[in-house]
Amino acid sequence: MKYETDVVVLGGGGGGMAAAKAADKNGANVILIEREEENGGVLNQCIHNGFGIHYYRKDLTGPEFKETLQEELEHTNVKVLNSAFVLDVNKDKQLTFVNHKGIHEIKTKALVMATGARERHFNSLAVPGDRVAGIFTAGVAQKYINLQNLKPANSALIVGSGDIGLIMARRLHLEGIEVKGVVEILPYPGGLERNVQQCLRDYNIPLYLSHTVTRVEGNKRLGKVYVSQVDENRQIIPNTEKIFNVDSLVTSVGLIPLTDPIKFVETAPGFITSNTNQTSEDWIFAAGNCTVVFDLVDYVSREGEKAGKYAALYAQNQYFPEQKVKVIKGKNINVLHPMYIDPNERTKLYLRVSKTFKRAEVTVEPLGIKMVEEEARPSEMIEISMKPFKDKNLKEIEVSARELG
């Protein structure tokens, strides 16, 4: 069978579902492809609340957010293909996917990539010691416990204090698994303050800041984890070693945008896009964690909508950006998204500062935009809304942050 359509959305998570919905609303024929049996992506396993506060103005759990979005999608003409894995996207605007019936091809006019991110694995930390059972990523532990009713540990140590690590600490604790602590190499927690409170302090789970895992030991199954304190340069401080007797080590050490199977689009490491979510390849748009890793699904879905809308307009020959202004990372900016701006359209800038500030002033020059953020931390994404600016001579703008006295 050969399919033909205006817009293909690749990935059915919070980003992809919102993109498909918006592309349909903007008059395009849409096919959404998802490799799992059901849509939702990571939302399915994130059973805690804290989703949807901006997008739906309600405090929902991951599955509730997903089902709400899914129901909206069912009121559209979007064709959803589940259990379908995309193997290849080529420059002739053709996609190849496999499902239980075989290999198929789709011809499209525009594509939205919404493939999400994958978890960085423990092996990427280069910690010496035995490679034994009992070491897994937070996402894997979450799937076991929340979806499969398995108990993957009796006692655990968690590496990484981002939101995912914090939430898993609470989850394991409430499941009767002894959580001996959360180890964080940075001098401050990686996750939101509210999660430090609700996930660790509420249950007296210790947080070891400026600490790292130096060694793991075990015979077939993990038995001991060695942890030491580090200095400002992340060098191990001698004689600070602690030994934890645990049978599991849960890692939550970051997400990496997933850009497979596309190889011919600009990435760093996720897809680089403009404010209309267009990539370096005109007909390919991208949204969600495959561009940069977002704090909230609310942002992901909003970006998804935008990608879906412009992909639909592009497919119907109604969107031709004339000008692209480059966005430059100035002082103290770690993550910046998007990297290009079509000045005829509105922009939402997302950024992370590169260190902690008591009071940070974020500026966008030469546009003269200033924003003051109390207690800005790299772990909390900052958003800036910008109006269209029709300045033909502007080639680039620069975003930077400085401490306010």
Added chain:
Amino acid sequence: MNSVEYKKKKVVCTTCPLGCKINVIYADADEIEIVEVKGNRCKRGLEFVKQEITDPLRVVVTSVKVEDGEIPMASVRSDKPVPLRLINDIMKILKETKVKAPIKRGDVVIQNILGTGSDIIATRSVNRKK
């Protein structure tokens, strides 16, 4: 004279997305008395702080077993926050809880759990096994 212990606490208000970081100083005697509150952008923050230092409330989230379901677990939560001090007891009850498929998002799994006035509701739908 009775000595009164003053306590200082940093509370993150979770009432609205602004998430104000509130510093509170209070006297922890027989009755809690708030001496100073700084950092809340509105009155609701004050209410939140009062609750937080007397009897903090949290939403419970977990999964319960499903019989005859397409998948073995259904996620659930409390429809209102419950006292943090009861969470362990509530988790014990939910660990023993089984529901029968089909189950729909929003279905009440346990009414008025431990007399808190809060219901445990399903947060996802699970179809019957085919």
